[in-house]
Amino acid sequence: xxxxxxxxxxxxxxxxxxxxxxxxxxxxxxxxxxxxxxxxxxxxxxxxxxxxxxxxxxxxxxxxxxxxxxxxxxxxxxxxxxxxxxxxxxxxxxxxxxxxxxxxxxxxxxxxxxxxxxxxxxxxxxxxxxxxxxxxxxxxxxxxxxxxxxxxxxxxxxxxxxxxxxxxxxxxxxxxxxxxxxxxxxxxxxxxxxxxxxxxxxxxxxxxxxxxxxxxxxxxxxxxxxxxxxxxxxxxxxxxxxxxxxxxxxxxxxxxxxxxxxxxxxxxxxxxxxxxxxxxxxxxxxxxxxxxxxxxxxxxxxxxxxxxxxxxxxxxxxxxxxxxxxxxxxxxxxxxxxxxxxxxxxxxxxxxxxxxxxxxxxxxxx
Amino acid sequence: xxxxxxxxxxxxxxxxxxxxxxxxxxxxxxxxxxxxxxxxxxxxxxxxxxxxxxxxxxxxxxxxxxxxxxxxxxxxxxxxxxxxxxxxxxxxxxxxxxxxxxxxxxxxxxxxxxxxxxxxxxxxxxxxxxxxxxxxxxxxxxxxxxxxxxxxxxxxxxxxxxxxxxxxxxxxxxxxxxxxxxxxxxxxxxxxxxxxxxxxxxxxxxxxxxxxxxxxxxxxxxxxxxxxxxxxxxxxxxxxxxxxxxxxxxxxxxxxxxxxxxxxxxxxxxxxxxxxxxxxxxxxxxxxxxxxxxxxxxxxxxxxxxxxxxxxxxxxxxxxxxxxxxxxxxxxxxxxxxxxxxxxxxxxxxxxxxxxxxxxxxxxxxxxxxxxxxxxxxxxxxxxxxxxxxxxxxxxxxxxxxxxxxxxxxxxxxxxxxxxxxxxxxxxxxxxxxxxxxxxxxxxxxxxxxxxxxxxxxxxxxxxxxxxxxxxxxxxxxxxxxxxxxxxxxxxxxxxxxxxxxxxxxxxxxxxxxxxx
Numbered sequence: 001x002x003x004x005x006x007x008x009x010x011x012x013x014x015x016x017x018x019x020x021x022x023x024x025x026x027x028x029x030x031x032x033x034x035x036x037x038x039x040x041x042x043x044x045x046x047x048x049x050x051x052x053x054x055x056x057x058x059x060x061x062x063x064x065x066x067x068x069x070x071x072x073x074x075x076x077x078x079x080x081x082x083x084x085x086x087x088x089x090x091x092x093x094x095x096x097x098x099x100x101x102x103x104x105x106x107x108x109x110x111x112x113x114x115x116x117x118x119x120x121x122x123x124x125x126x127x128x129x130x131x132x133x134x135x136x137x138x139x140x141x142x143x144x145x146x147x148x149x150x151x152x153x154x155x156x157x158x159x160x161x162x163x164x165x166x167x168x169x170x171x172x173x174x175x176x177x178x179x180x181x182x183x184x185x186x187x188x189x190x191x192x193x194x195x196x197x198x199x200x201x202x203x204x205x206x207x208x209x210x211x212x213x214x215x216x217x218x219x220x221x222x223x224x225x226x227x228x229x230x231x232x233x234x235x236x237x238x239x240x241x242x243x244x245x246x247x248x249x250x251x252x253x254x255x256x257x258x259x260x261x262x263x264x265x266x267x268x269x270x271x272x273x274x275x276x277x278x279x280x281x282x283x284x285x286x287x288x289x290x291x292x293x294x295x296x297x298x299x300x301x302x303x304x305x306x307x308x309x310x311x312x313x314x315x316x317x318x319x320x321x322x323x324x325x326x327x328x329x330x331x332x333x334x335x336x337x338x339x340x341x342x343x344x345x346x347x348x349x350x351x352x353x354x355x356x357x358x359x360x361x362x363x364x365x366x
Numbered sequence: 367x368x369x370x371x372x373x374x375x376x377x378x379x380x381x382x383x384x385x386x387x388x389x390x391x392x393x394x395x396x397x398x399x400x401x402x403x404x405x406x407x408x409x410x411x412x413x414x415x416x417x418x419x420x421x422x423x424x425x426x427x428x429x430x431x432x433x434x435x436x437x438x439x440x441x442x443x444x445x446x447x448x449x450x451x452x453x454x455x456x457x458x459x460x461x462x463x464x465x466x467x468x469x470x471x472x473x474x475x476x477x478x479x480x481x482x483x484x485x486x487x488x489x490x491x492x493x494x495x496x497x498x499x500x501x502x503x504x505x506x507x508x509x510x511x512x513x514x515x516x517x518x519x520x521x522x523x524x525x526x527x528x529x530x531x532x533x534x535x536x537x538x539x540x541x542x543x544x545x546x547x548x549x550x551x552x553x554x555x556x557x558x559x560x561x562x563x564x565x566x567x568x569x570x571x572x573x574x575x576x577x578x579x580x581x582x583x584x585x586x587x588x589x590x591x592x593x594x595x596x597x598x599x600x601x602x603x604x605x606x607x608x609x610x611x612x613x614x615x616x617x618x619x620x621x622x623x624x625x626x627x628x629x630x631x632x633x634x635x636x637x638x639x640x641x642x643x644x645x646x647x648x649x650x651x652x653x654x655x656x657x658x659x660x661x662x663x664x665x666x667x668x669x670x671x672x673x674x675x676x677x678x679x680x681x682x683x684x685x686x687x688x689x690x691x692x693x694x695x696x697x698x699x700x701x702x703x704x705x706x707x708x709x710x711x712x713x714x715x716x717x718x719x720x721x722x723x724x725x726x727x728x729x730x731x732x733x734x735x736x737x738x739x740x741x742x743x744x745x746x747x748x749x750x751x752x753x754x755x756x757x758x759x760x761x762x763x764x765x766x767x768x769x770x771x772x773x774x775x776x777x778x779x780x781x782x783x784x785x786x787x788x789x790x791x792x793x794x795x796x797x798x799x800x801x802x803x804x805x806x807x808x809x810x811x812x813x814x815x816x817x818x819x820x821x822x823x824x825x826x827x828x829x830x831x832x833x834x835x836x837x838x839x840x841x842x843x844x845x846x847x848x849x850x851x852x853x854x855x856x857x858x859x860x861x862x863x864x865x866x867x868x869x870x871x872x873x874x875x876x877x878x879x880x881x882x883x
Contacts, residue, residue, distance in 0.1 A: 222743045227726070227733050234719045240674055241708070241716045242731035243699025 023341040048318025049311035057200020063310030069288025072261035074297035079253040080233035085147025086261040087285030088154030093262025096120030098276035101183030125262015133254030175277035203271035213299035370433035372560040378427035405581035406805035450522025512543035541865035618841035620649035624825040630680030642849040655840030663849035673701035707787035711798030720772035725753035756785035777808030
């Protein structure tokens with residue numbers, strides 16, 4: 001046992017738990033301040049998200065989105081890049097999904113459309129990340145600035161396309177026509193009726209997301225490319241010393257990151273909405289940053305964090321329905337507190353816990 | 367003997383987490399003496415001095431300054447008690463004048479002008495009293511490091527320091543500058559100041575101190591009068607066993623050149639020529655040392671040859687292949703493919719990724735080798751086995767390939783880098799500062815490995831600012847000054863001769879340069 005090291009269960013279990021507990025404690029105080037009972041609020045939140053099949057279904061549906069955007073941010077993190085553009089990349093990724101579905105939905109069944117939708121969404125998301133990546137790699141334009149600006153461009157571009165080129169003829173809505181069965185992923189409720197997911201839109205994309213987790217894990221920790229990405233992120237000077245090209249690493253990492261963000265559109269467009277529409281991303285790209293932070297940029301952590309944020313989304317919706325005093329904004333406050341304690345203040349309790357454990361560790365060594 | 371000591375420490379203890387950096391340290395520093403503190407890296411010297419200067423608080427123990435028991439909560443308090451510190455890395459504002467730097471933080475008034483005038487006359491007095499001549503209006507960035515250090519000393523004296531702590535003061539100085547510093551310290555001592563000198567260089571301790579305290583692994587193992595001890599005894603106290611200060615080696619048997627550099631010129635990002643028309647060769651079976659004060663182009667030379675930095679012009683011949691460095695786009699990976707190994711000067715910044723495990727670092731730069739891959743994935747079992755072999759062969763401690771390299775000591779980190787580069791058996795090895803910040807035991811080992819490699823018929827280019835190291839290892843010595851190679855000497859070069867060359871003094875026109883020594 002070397003300096004400052006804690007047992008694994010403390011590092012990976014106790015500390016995140018304490019962070020979460022602190023977040024909920026402060027949230028509870030806020031709830032008291034607006035005159036509601038915090039215990040009751042927690043009850044509603046947990047029941048609403050995990051208490052019954054449909055609630056779980058919604059939680060998992062949201063979690064699927066968060067897994068994709070969380071992975072996108074995490075991959076970029078490993079190269080020391082902060083991809084804030086998940087929002088825009090996911091939005092443009094929707095184009096790829098829609099093009100595959102619109103072209104194939106009347107001809108082939110969904111399982112033949114799906115590979116094209118995956119490739120299409122990833123390619124579009126990656127393409128949207130390419131320009132910021134290229135500018136960062138060759139001109140030093142900071143990727144935080146450029147990706148966030150590309151979110152706005154994506155938004156305008158999609159409004160333009162959905163009002164013109166992609167709009168269904170004769171429709172007043174800025175959206176494409178609704179896909180036929182060949183462009184719709186099966187709902188899990190139809191596949192596993194016994195779970196009773198009801199009308200929850202959780203669909204087959206959940207498994208695509210879990211597969212993406214496995215692939216990202218393999219990429220980052222088991223391939224040469226992942227080794228190069230992590231080297232560059234941890235110490236760019238040492239990476240150059242090792243003959244790793246910064247331009248190549250930045251561009252490839254951002255392409256992968258953008259592709260993962262783009263794949264979020266599969267869940268929303270092919271899995272739930274069955275048409276391409278305005279503003280379907282609504283913040284999932286940004287919450288992905290929090291998910292990646294809280295999940296320590298590790299796929300397993302991201303799955304757990306994605307479920308937590310899925311719970312907050314779903315349970316929060318129930319909560320604002322049951323307790324009108326607690327508005328949608330309050331839920332965002334609670335999310336903010338979770339991000340604050342689990343992300344920004346991640347190490348707040350650490351020194352105290354190290355002090356607490358040091359005598360015990362010494363006793364063990366002696 | 368009844369005189370109260372300038373500083374007395376009693377049973378000082380300090381821990382960082384589970385690391386016990388200072389254990390029951392007792393120290394008595396006599397007033398008006400030069401007291402050396404020597405120890406390997408990580409022995410706890412810097413921690414102890416940081417406690418004295420108020421950066422850290424001791425967990426336990428008492429500090430007495432001038433016989434008074436004190437607590438030192440911050441460096442401001444330390445200054446108020448007359449303790450001044452000259453840091454290893456200077457704390458100067460580069461684009462301020464000497465005067466402004468001296469006054470910085472001690473302006474005395476809201477309006478600068480009055481303070482500056484007062485400071486100017488005070489500075490004049492200090493200069494006369496201690497022979498510390500510096501132009502008060504010169505900008506720091508225009509001054510050589512030796513003078514910058516003088517400004518640091520002036521800063522401390524301006525704040526009426528009676529006790530001066532110098533942390534590794536000669537690391538960046540030429541031998542001549544170091545000698546001058548020692549003269550200044552003598553003057554300070556004669557004026558009644560107390561000097562605490564922290565170093566790991568035995569020669570300095572012997573040359574200048576009155577008393578020397580030796581630290582080892584957080585403990586004070588001995589305090590002796592310098593005149594009653596020897597380098598060998600001190601080295602033994604530091605390491606806990608006797609060590610060889612000389613490198614045992616046979617005369618070199620150089621063969622054909624393996625690396626030839628001609629007319630190499632390198633320009634840095636500011637557009638300044640840092641390597642100027644340098645040509646030399648390294649033959650198989652010899653160690654060519656490049657001596658020089660740091661910042662005279664050696665680092666850039668090494669990085670250019672390693673493929674990290676691009677050259678303006680120049681041709682490199684390696685293993686018979688000719689490369690035009692001015693136009694080539696070869697990177698570090700390409701140079702490794704041409705059988706060139708590289709131990710970089712700064713292992714923390716370049717040689718290792720400290721958040722990676724030991725086994726991950728053991729393939730840095732060689733990770734594309736097909737031997738380490740199985741299909742699309744890396745073959746971790748082969749990589750780990752390779753790491754374990756290197757750990758065993760180089761006695762890297764702790765012998766745990768899963769540990770992050772940040773948790774290894776400096777010497778063991780350096781062994782990790784050396785093992786990685788040497789075990790690929792390159793024809794040419796570039797080595798920068800192989801023993802910087804490395805303890806004596808590891809230095810011995812590293813030097814032996816380099817000589818073994820030479821005896822196996824490889825060509826080694828060694829860059830070091832440690833003249834002792836250059837002289838101990840090299841079969842030929844090239845001296846760099848201001849980007850040029852200003853001289854070549856044989857294996858038995860005189861230290862004084864090299865020192866003058868390093869200072870840019872051509873030995874042939876020595877008589878014209880009255881100013882140096």
